[in-house]
Amino acid sequence: MAHIDNDVLISYGASTQRVKKGEIIFHEGSNPHYFYQLIEGEVKMVSLNRQGKELILGIRGKGDSFGEPPLFINKTYPSTAITLKDSIIIKISKDKLDILLRDNPTIALNILVRFAEKIYQKTITSQILAASDPEEKILSFLDRIKKIEGANNPIKIPYTRQQIANSTGLCVETVIRTLIKLSDEKLVEIKNHKVYY
Amino acid sequence: MAHIDNDVLISYGASTQRVKKGEIIFHEGSNPHYFYQLIEGEVKMVSLNRQGKELILGIRGKGDSFGEPPLFINKTYPSTAITLKDSIIIKISKDKLDILLRDNPTIALNILVRFAEKIYQKTITSQILAASDPEEKILSFLDRIKKIEGANNPIKIPYTRQQIANSTGLCVETVIRTLIKLSDEKLVEIKNHKVYY
DNA sequence: CGCTCGTTTGAGAGGACTCAAGGTAGGTGG
């Protein structure tokens, strides 16, 4: 899942940019123009439902790209990208990316693999969101986090309860109560408000 | 969104196969070996949750490929593929596909675009599953169907109520009651048990 | 005509959500 080399991107005309925590990189509904990759920091992909409740579609870290799919299919963004920390991004325009990909079939295949991984993850996401039982939702969510991190032993889950809620479609209070229940059942551990799984 | 030409597939060693309605093409949890494309018929992608309730992740028609992503990332299938009608599929093994893609960068780019579309659709799916209001879920679902069909005028929705339920995470009865409500609100039309939107 | 599959209606229970209020922890500035 290696990212595209920054130097290669720059040699094809990409530019880097600092973005402060909490700033919006692109808006749901707007037209895509760039391919983005995170050099440093963290970005969340979200969308708001009719009641204004936030759904977190994913959180991207160092080396991850984001917002690419709509770029390839000429559709508007289905979600908004917001930084969670001060970040540095690198971006390259669609036409320059096209040239880059034409010159480097290996990179195109690399993106193909990355897309396959995204699709796989989104299938898991659908299962999480469709589960009716909060315990199942949260455990599946934690499972996914753990697998992505590649961990075998319990790790500290780097999500706030609100973020877990917005990722699973539950409300914060239900997340809190369910985590306590899971802790009672010894399925997760809570130490000093932090969740270990 | 064009499918890969069947003759090209066959020239690289693909084979076709008839599959009767209701048969399973591959199982959730098994290892992927083939790239599949539908020549004729209909296939649903499903997974079962812990309570045994079915979640429909998508329904594929003529020309669509399915089950490709896990093939590219060396993971087991997150869902099961079942035919909804008597169907004809064409399949090609992973190594033969690799050669095909190496020889035909255009086809690789074609799959890239198709993957981008899948990711986009799955983002919409997440929004549908995360919506808390049944009316919103069903309307979003119908919207998506309509857009995929490329229709501007009301179309007959080719889904049973059970299928809508399993696609949106609701139960059949709620789908029925909500559709009636939507019909009262003139947001959908129901004629002879069929839904028009 | 009689299956079979899909649709419909009703009654009841459970549980997630909402709203409101208070607690905790870590960081910042005086």
Next chain:
DNA sequence: CCACCTACCTTGAGTCCTCTCAAACGAGCG
């Protein structure tokens, strides 16, 4: 070093609404 601030976490009470279960109707097909 302490007080404050902000963001996050926690608890309680109550309502609403979806789900479950049960039973029956409708339509299409051999």
